[in-house]
Amino acid sequence: MxxxxxxxxxxxxxxxxxxxxxxxxxxxxxxxxxxxxxxxxxxxxSLDSKHVPVGIVVEQSSSEAGSFLGAFQQSVYFEPRFYATRQAGREALRRHQVKGFLVLPADFAQRLKADRNAPIQVIVNGVDANSARLLEGYVQGVWTSWLERELQARQIQVARPVEPETRIWFNAELxxxxxxxxxxxxxxxxxxxxxxxxxxxxxxxxxxxxxxxxxxxxxxxxxxxxxxxxxxxxxxxxxxxxxxxxxxxxxxxxxxxxxxxxxxxxxxxxxxxxxxxxxxxxxxxxxxxxxxxxxxxxxxxxxxxxxxxxxxxxxxxxxxxxxxxxxxxxxxxxxxxxxxxxxxxxxxxxxxxxxxxxxxxxxxxxxxxxxxxx
The missing domain is CATH 1.10.357 (Tetracycline Repressor; domain 2)
Known part of the structure; x- marks a missing residue:
């Protein structure tokens, strides 16, 4: 059987x-x-955004502006594209030639030397919300790192109440x-x-x-x-x-x-x-x-x-x-x-x-x- x-x-x-x-x-x-x-x-x-096309508008050239732009050019996350005016940057954004653009105003270097706030303008295409948030975070990271180096070069000590120490587990490469x-x-x-x-x-x-x-x-x-x-x-x-x-x-x-x-x-x-x-x-x-x-x-x-x-x-x-x-x-x-x-x-x-x-x-x-x- x-x-x-x-x-x-x-x-x-x-x-x-x-x-x-x-x-x-x-x-x-x-x-x-x-x-x-x-x-x-x-x-x-890939969910990792690298070589993102970003427009950059510099209203007045200076050594500080050049140093800041160098930080963007050295980053693997950005592919900088330079425009002469804000209008040119907006037009590139509308045509989807860039994911966003940032503007360094004409008084950027003066306000930075005077130890005052030196704001930059960042305009991001929010159609893809996930990419927009990533781009915003990347820009913020480059800005923070560059600012720390500038302060150290000027021997300006900034007191930090909290010093973050990041450790990535399980997927260290992200x-x-x-x-x-x-x-x-x-x-x-x-x-x-x-x-x-x-x-x-x-x-x-x-x-x-x-x-x-x-x-x-x-x-x-x-x-x-x-x-x-x-x-x-x-x-x-x-x-x-x-x-x-x-x-x-x-x-x-x-x-x-x-x-x-x-x-x-x-x-x-x-x-x-x-x-x-x-x-x-x-x-x-x-x-x-x-x-x-x-x-x-x-x-x-x-x-x-x-x-x-x-x-x-x-x-x-x-x-x-x-x-x-x-x-x-x-x-x-x-x-x-x-x-x-x-x-x-x-x-x-x-x-x-x-x-x-x-x-x-x-x-x-x-x-x-x-x-x-x-």
């Missing part, structure tokens, strides 16, 4: 594996698309790539786990091959294992490829344990497979199943997982909704493992949440699956 069961299961696994190999789209989604996304986000997408790439692993596994699996039963219904499968002696458990195991192997293969690219191509640090990463990846992939399988059982149309999978799994993994947007900055209602998104828990685990290490106070609760979600979706899929043709 056991031999018969194993032969049936091996036959189902072979059938599903051959179907995957004969379908180029499955291989592309599992291996090609993750590579494209990693290259795109690793090299093309490189957005170091947390974008681990978060992108969640999106890649969601593509394989949920999107491909959502088409499994829907494709069988459309092709009429599920009826032939239902009249065979195979059990529901064997059908589920035969359908899910090949996609599980496919998903873990894509995960290994993505991790290797993150470590050796993009130089993302890995401070946690690989076995913890493997266990948590297994839990998340099982949850994604369960969601995709549930969608596939409920719907019998590949187009509908694909659309539901994108809306219910792929988009939340992008928008509500903390991969791109901080969950704490979202409205309270949206924060509550994120608790039913499996990607939220896996993103937290990945960012901890890659950048901080095995922080068990973070890893364990999120791993338990993934385990519960995997059990729920797989159990519900098994409950709804019936060996009937209606």
């Amino acid at each position: 056991a031999r018969l069961v194993s032969r049936r299961l091996v036959g189902l696994l072979r059938k599903e594996s051959l179907q995957i190999l004969r379908d180029p789209s499955s291989i592309a989604i599992a291996f090609v698309l993750p590579v494209v996304l990693l290259l795109l986000f690793g090299y093309g997408v 490189a957005s790539r170091n947390y974008l790439v681990p978060g992108l692993l969640v999106v890649n596994m969601t593509l394989v786990g949920a999107l491909l699996t959502a088409l499994v039963f829907a494709r069988e219904w459309e092709r009429g091959t599920l009826e032939a499968l239902m009249v065979t002696p195979v059990t529901l458990g064997e059908i589920l294992i035969g359908k899910l195991l090949p996609y599980f192997v496919l998903g873990m293969g894509g995960m290994v490829l993505s991790v290797l690219m993150a470590l050796f191509l993009f130089g993302v640090p890995m401070r946690g344990s690989f076995w913890v990463l493997a266990v948590c990846s297994t839990l998340f992939l099982l949850a994604a497979l369960g969601m995709g399988l549930l969608i596939s059982i409920v719907t019998r149309n590949q187009f509908v199943a694909g659309m539901i999978a994108i809306v219910a799994t792929f988009l939340p993994a992008f928008l509500l997982s903390g991969f791109l947007f901080d969950i704490g900055s979202m409205p309270v209602v949206v924060q509550v909704i994120t608790h039913i998104v499996a990607a939220r828990y896996f993103v937290t685990i990945l960012q901890s493992l890659f950048l901080a290490g095995d922080i068990w106070s973070l890893v364990l609760p999120n791993a338990v949440a993934l385990l519960l979600m995997a059990a729920f979706f797989l159990g519900l899929s098994r409950l709804l699956l019936r060996k009937r043709l209606e």
Whole structure:
């Protein structure tokens, strides 16, 4: 009996594996698309603003103004562009030639020598609020650093009630790539786990091959294992490829344990497979199943997982909704493992949440699956 069961299961696994190999789209989604996304986000997408085009208007030249402009030219964050008048700077801003411009007034050097306030005017394009805030902070940083050097050169001591000492933990380079790439692993596994699996039963219904499968002696458990195991192997293969690219191509640090990463990846992939399988059982149309999978799994993994947007900055209602998104828990685990290490106070609760979600979706899929043709 056991031999018969194993032969049936091996036959189902072979059938599903051959179907995957004969379908180029499955291989592309599992291996090609993750590579494209990693290259795109690793090299093309960055939340770090560098070489920002900034206009500079100097109404009257002076050594002090030249020293201040030198600080901008030496900074990697700015690409200075000089204009003769404020009107020229405004026009460049309107045409999106610069992200903002600053004006050194004609009395800048005189007011600075008189130990009075020497204000500068900074005008920033606020259409992109995030870039505007970054630019404002960068300008403030350059101004503060230059002013400190000027005061030291003039041997002027300024009493400071507070002396800040900044230490950056976990991502000392402040490189957005170091947390974008681990978060992108969640999106890649969601593509394989949920999107491909959502088409499994829907494709069988459309092709009429599920009826032939239902009249065979195979059990529901064997059908589920035969359908899910090949996609599980496919998903873990894509995960290994993505991790290797993150470590050796993009130089993302890995401070946690690989076995913890493997266990948590297994839990998340099982949850994604369960969601995709549930969608596939409920719907019998590949187009509908694909659309539901994108809306219910792929988009939340992008928008509500903390991969791109901080969950704490979202409205309270949206924060509550994120608790039913499996990607939220896996993103937290990945960012901890890659950048901080095995922080068990973070890893364990999120791993338990993934385990519960995997059990729920797989159990519900098994409950709804019936060996009937209606």
